[in-house]
Amino acid sequence: MNRGFTLLELLIALVVLGILATLSLPSSMRDPAQLELESGLRRLRVGLDRGRLAALRQQAPCALHLSDQGWRPPTSLVVPACAGASTWLAEHATGPLVLQSTLPHTVRFTANGLVLDGGLVLLRHPRLSRMACLVIGLPLGITRTGSYHRDPTLELSSAHCRPNDAG
Template identity: 45%
Template sequence: MSRLSYAVPAEQGFSLLELLLILSILAVLAGFSLVNAGEYRHRLQVDVAARRLQLGLERARLFALSQRQPCGLRVSAEVWQKPLVSELPACVSSRLSLQEPFAAVPLTWQSNLPQLMRFAANGLTLDGGTVVLGSLHSPYRRCLVISLPLGVSRVGRYDGDPLDPAIGLSSSRCLPDEAL
């Protein structure tokens, strides 16, 4: 008579200790991703604001060129707006916000631009300066430089502290960024 040996089925699944170890590793990895996601969000807000600032500038130039008349815009930390004085017509009718409506953290803003940016009938920018945008929760800074006499603008990465009284805002600290 032959004996058939019956194999005992192996246990399926993980033990409680193995499951707890896997969950703790996943929790640590999730924590790392949340820290990086916050930094990424702040950087993205600053990038978007710099692009919107440049977009408002280009829209104003194109408006002055298309209407063949000088115009002006008032710039602040939040938005491009119509000029307060009526001696110069507004370049665009709508307000262009620099920040998304759902943005939770306000931007930091340092600028040596005049309050009223003027644009000639041929589309040239009559005023220039430097704007540095940043976030309260990140050391990341973007800058926009408007150079005269042609009003050429460029966006870059600001190297240094824009609040340093010894240096102040300097267009030479607005370095080109390969990411742009």
């Protein structure tokens, strides 16, 4: 005898589907402060990549300066600026992100796109306890990102920039 599903079974199935649907919400539904922090970290990496590409395109060494607003042309013109490599740190030039860095004042790129200067960049959002970090390792300028696990008022150290959990 085929009598179908009971009302209770249908309700349970709908509840389970509803729970599964909420677990798969798009990232745009996440906390805006977290999105700003992640976007700022991506923009830091994009700026480095643009500096590398600009050096390759110009076939000459060039440089960028990391300011609170993002990657800008260097204030000292000992090494020419990487043309077209400036990037803003936030969507709006006056975003809430707080930047700390151990990078030198001018980050230099060789004519073949290698980064000559390394260090740590720490990004914070005033509403979040999590701090994002970017480490630029030498000699090849390889970058890694993660979460910073130390009081930012103490001396910054790349050893405290740990990769984010995959979970």
